[in-house]
Amino acid sequence: MNTKKTKTKALKIALVLISFLINAPKTFAQNNDTKSQKIDVLESKIDSIISLLTLKEKVDMCHAQSKFSSKGVERLGIPEIWMSDGPHGVRAEISWDSWEYAGWTNDSITAFPALTCLAATFNPILSGEYGYNLGEEARYRKKDILLGPGVNIYRTPLNGRNFEYMGEDPFLASTMVVPYIKGVQKNGVAACVKHYALNNQELWRNEVSVEVSDRALYEIYLPAFKAAVIDGGVWSIMGAYNKFRGQYCCHNELLLNNILKKDWAFDGVVVSDWSGAHDTYESALFGLDIEMGTGTDGLGSSTANHYDNYYLATPFLKSIKSGEIDEAVVNDKVRRILRLMYRTNMSSNRPLGRVNNKEHHDIARKVAQEGIVLLKNKNNFFPVKDENITIAVIGENATRSMTAGGGSSELKPQFEISPLAGLKARYKNATIVHAMGYATGPSVYDAIIPSKLNADSLRVEAIKVAKNADIVLFFGGLNKSHLQDCEGADRKQFNLPFGQDELLNDILSVNKNVGYILMSGNAVEMPWLNQVNGVMQTWYLGSMAGQGIADVISGDVNPSGKLPFSFPVKLKDNAAHAFGESSYPGINYTQTYKEDILVGYRWHETKKIDPLYAFGYGLSYTNFNITGIKTDKKTYQPNDKIKVTCQITNTGNLDGAEVIQVYIGKPKSEVKRALKELKGFQKIHLKVGEQKNAELTIDAADLAFYDESISDWNLEKGDYKIYIGNASNSINKIININIK
Structure with missing residues (x-):
């Protein structure tokens, strides 16, 4: 072995990598041309790094090395990726190889309210502040990926994990998740939106296969994830435990390859839920990038399934070497991982973070x-x-x-x-x-x-x-x-x-x-x-x-x-429970969402089943008067923006805040629809006697339904009704409009 040549080669590689890191782009500029140029430079750097990696090093980056970390490449100075739960606070440090806590004395944090509470604020600005402050704590703890927020839709009040999510309405969840993500990621920490998708119960979560129409999938269960990717620019996504149409969500060709990475152009990393991967070939080809937790049952661990035997570890390596899987597959995964690193632990302008401070x-x-x-x-x-x-x-x-x-x-x-x-x-x-x-x-x-x-x-x-x-x-x-x-x-x-x-x-x-x-x-x-x-x-x-x-x-x-x-009066009043066990929890681990698009208040109102308490409902110690409700016109084109304005006055004796809510419905539709759906809201703070103007803008295109006959969105022409009020069942005025 020529030691001198080996050292010279290592030195050259180190110098190349140091050059990459020094010249890494500090920000993505607002100017589109500059932004595009910097992205091209970054992608070139990433490609150059990939060319320096051995096949084993690339595969090692695609699976866990401990309970909450994945490997870097020490010889090139590429760091490990460190992850942490969770959506409303950074979890205490977990041991390397077990679910026992590590016993640190400096891992205490601020616990923020759970996400049901955040959603209940109906305040996107506050959601952004929440995300930023939580991201500061994750950064202080030297985390690269924060495993949250969760945006699975509230389908049944029996779901043990509903408290981690943002409610039953896709528009509310979409609106609240975007500022949360941006707030977290300002700290150089990747948000990891979960659990993608249809993880709407904990019972049988590792076995149940969900059957749901394309229309319900696109209209109810995917919008918050789509908003997280397209509007929030989220850097990582966590797959769900359950199956969708017979294929596990952590390596699901339709959800991950076709919808997430192709249709939505997601350029980040897909992380499995812990033990969510089940097959090497599917994990490799159907969208999973980093496999976590395999060989654990959530309580213990099995040495027989240790890290080198993960599906995206030695079996993946062997499949590439044999030619069964093309090396381009692992290159794409590594490219995504390196892209995430440049946004997080290889960023040159990453803040330091703070923890447990007054703010x-x-x-x-x-x-x-x-x-x-x-x-x-x-x-x-x-x-x-x-x-x-x-x-x-x-x-x-x-x-x-x-x-x-x-x-x-x-x-x-x-x-x-x-x-x-x-x-x-x-x-x-x-x-x-x-x-x-x-x-x-x-x-x-x-x-x-x-x-x-x-x-x-x-x-x-x-x-x-x-x-x-x-x-x-x-x-x-x-x-x-x-x-x-x-x-x-x-x-x-x-x-x-x-x-x-x-x-x-x-x-x-x-x-x-x-x-x-x-x-x-x-x-x-x-x-x-x-x-x-x-x-x-x-x-x-x-x-x-x-x-x-x-x-x-x-x-x-x-x-x-x-x-x-919504709060139903009795369990059978909830849509998921109205069709018997085939709808919840399922039969023989297969479950059909028979209520289709009629989730939550959509079900209650369309079927005329009074809830105990309605979606969007909440009292105040003061009184508000909403007047002057109108739209800017009565007829709209498909590309128009619908503007709804009103005045709101605090007529009581205390300062307070009210949420103006705008719902829209399509009577005499060519397809089944809910009576109305939330399309806009605005929280307004008012002092005693104060009056403010509210203006809510809705894209007419957002009134489209997902048309299964063309596998695309379809905006019906004709008459629509706009409902303005302060709860789904408390409407002050209905306005008729027409879309030409």
Whole structure:
């Protein structure tokens, strides 16, 4: 071996790579010509790097080397890629080869509210601030890919993972996800939008094959992913566990090759969900770029399926060497990975990030304040004034951590202010007495492990405390335990767990002045609704939960959140559950979305099934008057923009915010349609007595339906109805227009 020649060659390669890194483009300029030139330069650099890589080095870049990282190429200075869950906070550090936590003492973070809460703000600007602050924390922790946000559509209230997503409406999810992505990626951290696609239940998630029409696929389940790619410029996408039409989503020819990479021109990296890959040939040819988690069941690991035996590892290498798979396939994957690196860990102008700073806590609190939804307020039960009264706070959820559990989204926050602590800090004049009332078990499997506490004793104490109080705040709902709002399984029941319904009835028998604080990422059954004076949906709010809840309960902040999904009265009123088990959860691991495009409020309104609470619904402590509603004209061409304007006035006694919502429907359509669909919204903050003008613009082309007969979008000519209001079932005015 000629050591001198080897060293000389290595030095030349190192110098070439150093030159690449020094000359890497700092930004993509706004000028189209300059941008194009810089992209060409970048692509040339990437091609040059690929030419220096051995086949083994290229294959090694396409699969995990640990639980949350993939290999670089040390001899060329190409870094590893480090990933982390999750969508509302950076997860604590995981061990290299197991799901045990690494035991770091410096990996505590800010826990932001879960994405159902973010969606409920109906505030895209706030979503961008959320994403930016979360991205700062990921960058501080030296992460290259943040595994979130999630935009799977809320189809059934039993889905254990709904709390991680942005609701039932594709337009809302699309509008909210784009600024989130841009905010994260300003930090040189790739957002990874998940789970692509049709991952709408946790039950059988690794086996179930979803059958859905092309129309529902394109109109309901793909728009938020499309917006993430085309409008958000997302740098990575995570495949889903389930199958679509018999083929796993992590290597699905239609979803990944044809739609994502061809039709949408996605130039980023497709990452498998952990253990989401199942075949070397399909993984190689049908769109997967980085394979993660194979050989793990989510709880343990198998040495028989260690990293070199991943589908995109040694088997992939052998298939290329044998000629079964062309080397161009791995080159495309590496090209995408290097492109992501130049945007992240090989970027020359990457910021440093921050963690647990005041600005992050403030944004977490702001999202909580704007996302909390006031559902019922009989006799102005809320806000609760800080007076010389006794407040009974009932329920384990008033003190239980809601950042622990939930699966991959569980967090290790620097602190988590409980609702009870938040109320005690806010109410200086009132006497606050807490009783647990009910209790779950000791672990993430709480729903199947009974609590060691005596249920009867807890009940007796809660009734005693409630009887002696002026008002009762019952903190109930779900938590992030197995079989509730948690990854890996769906809920078993629509009603509340742990005997909450019975306990609430007992409390109402001794004190009628009760407000229910619902903590969940899902709709629940409310048989007691007519008996309580108030209901407030507070989601999972993270580090600042207690302060955010106290802000709204006290009236320091006027609630302005709107429901991002419908609450059915009973489970059968939900579209997914209206057709029996073939629609949910499926039969023999095959599931057909029989409701088709009629998801959520589309189902309720088209089928005239009243919801308990409608999509877009949310009360305020003040009153708003919407007047002067009109469109700029009555007739439009297909390429026109429809402008809807109105005036909104705060006629009450408190500053507040209202969400103007614009829905559009097509009567006498040539195809089945929902009565109306959300096409625009605007959140407007108003001081007492203030009036503002609202203007919402909708592209006429966005009223098209996906025409299966031509496999493309089709804009029907003719009459349309525009519905303007502040909830899907609360419409102030209907305007007729025509598209020529």
